[in-house]
Amino acid sequence: MAMVDVTVRGAGAFGLSVAYACALKGARVRVVDPAGVGGGASGGIVGALAPHVPENWNAKKAFQFAALDMGEAFWRGVEETGGVPSSYARTGRLQPIADDHARALAEARAVTAQMLWEGRYVWEVVAAPSDWAPVTPTGLVIHDTLTARMFPRHACASLAAAVQALGGTLATEAQDEGAVVWATGAAGLAALSAERGRMVGVAVKGQSARLAFDARDLPQIFADTVHVVPHADGTTAIGSTTEREFDAPDTTDDQLDAVLARALAAVPALADAPVIERWAGLRPRARTRSPMIGAWPDRPGHFIANGGFKIGFGIAPMIGQVMADLVLDGRDAIPDDFKPEASF
Ligand SMILES: Cc1cc2nc3c(=O)[nH]c(=O)nc-3n(C[C@H](O)[C@H](O)[C@H](O)COP(=O)(O)OP(=O)(O)OC[C@H]3O[C@@H](n4cnc5c(N)ncnc54)[C@H](O)[C@@H]3O)c2cc1C
The missing domain is CATH 3.50.50.60 (FAD/NAD(P)-binding domain)
Structure with missing residues (x-):
């Protein structure tokens, strides 16, 4: 049996x-x-x-x-x-708002989010918090309460x-x-x-990094296509590259340096944080x-x-x-x- x-x-x-x-x-x-x-x-x-x-x-x-x-x-x-x-927590997310057009779009999405997210989570336009926020030309950010991390x-x-x-x-x-x-x-x-x-599907390589930067209870940030994700252990992850062509599945290189540079430009609070890990893997894409x-x-x-x-x-x-x-x-x-x- x-x-x-x-x-x-x-x-x-x-x-x-x-x-x-x-x-x-x-x-x-x-x-x-x-x-x-x-x-x-x-x-x-x-x-x-x-x-x-x-x-x-x-x-x-x-x-x-x-x-x-x-x-x-x-x-x-x-x-x-x-x-x-x-290490799961629903800590939310902040995204910068570049100009009036982006603000109008974000405000329209605040209305559709209410319906599509069944009134349980918000997508709102708020003033950028002074302590932890991406650089945002309008002084405003999108804050959503659905996003989580682990x-x-x-x-x-x-x-x-x-x-x-x-x-x-x-x-x-x-x-x-x-x-x-x-x-x-x-x-x-x-x-x-x-x-x-x-x-039927392909591997899409991604490179990412982890910084010694403790923002564990703060929202993650998505800016300039980069994810900045504070973790419960006092580190903050940065990701990722998107590579259809690559030589090796698990190596990191100057493409990750470029992602890190974009993260630091978007979130200056990270400027002095040491990089403690560089990691790459293959995403399965159908x-x-x-x-x-x-x-x-x-x-x-x-x-x-x-x-x-x-x-x-x-x-x-x-x-x-x-x-x-x-x-x-x-x-x-x-x-x-x-x-x-x-x-x-
Ligand atoms: C850099 C990077 C950043 C990412 N960021 C995020 C993110 O922020 N949020 C998010 O949701 N997702 C993210 N992803 C995507 C996410 O990691 C993947 O979608 C997810 O891990 C896929 O899980 P899986 O179990 O399908 O594949 P995998 O984790 O790859 O697992 C497949 C497993 O199958 C095993 N295997 C292969 N062949 C066999 C066999 N014949 N028999 C038995 N076992 C076999 C392998 O050893 C492997 O362990 C990211 C991915 C990368 C690379």
Whole structure:
């Protein structure tokens, strides 16, 4: 008799969230990853859980909102189950407002946010705080209260502990048993592309850095396309580059220096903070740019959870939920354009 109901291949944000959601429903799960917990993109340092702009609503934005909305309860549940902190906190976000046009746009979005975010979070135009803010020509910033942060490595450890506390096991090698969920990130997209003879998804490299700068209770900042994310441990992460072409997946170079320079120009308070870590990884991007989740076409009993791209941690709580519903109960609540067929 099988000892395992669900084998999850890949111990990143997606695989661990699926394993946790399945274990919560009572399934016996085994997570298999030769690189160990957080050995892929999920072992990084940035961890911005930030919404798309609240306008032009679509299935992806609605899915992301649902995931961000449930984030607080999800991560508290993970921490309480496994006893390991995830460093999650809903600390909000500030963005500069460059001119009158940007101000008008921001004010219009404040109105749409009220409706689309169901009155639970605000997107507002306020005077830039004097102690912690990006350089902003109008003296104003957008402040939103939906954005949260967590430390990716801690979040993976937290999820892994929760899976084990629920009776799940982790392994670097094991046979498939039961339903099989392939949450294998960039390597999985490369394998799918090779198998199908067309580009199903690609790896997009990102470089990031961590500074010794303690802003742990303050909002994160998004300015000049750079994320500045204060963490609970008194460090602040800066990210990231977006590279389709690269020589090595895990090296950092002058492209990261350019991101750091933009961060320091946008947030002068960081000027003297020492860089304590430089880190790079490969984001899994599906051909459609949407998550790629659902049953594996033509492969009964196998499922895919991939394509987290730049928002993998933000949407992980929903990925776990909809995949567990599908794998264990056959309930399919996955938007059509997220299904593997859309990228195949
Ligand atoms: C620099 C950078 C900054 C980022 N910033 C953010 C951010 O601020 N907010 C956010 O939400 N997201 C962010 N992301 C994206 C996020 O990290 C990814 O979307 C997410 O980690 C993807 O998770 P995953 O589990 O799908 O993939 P991964 O974490 O890559 O996990 C896949 C795992 O599968 C394993 N594997 C591969 N092949 C096999 C096999 N055959 N069998 C078993 N296991 C296998 C690998 O070892 C790996 O551990 C960032 C990414 C990068 C690189």
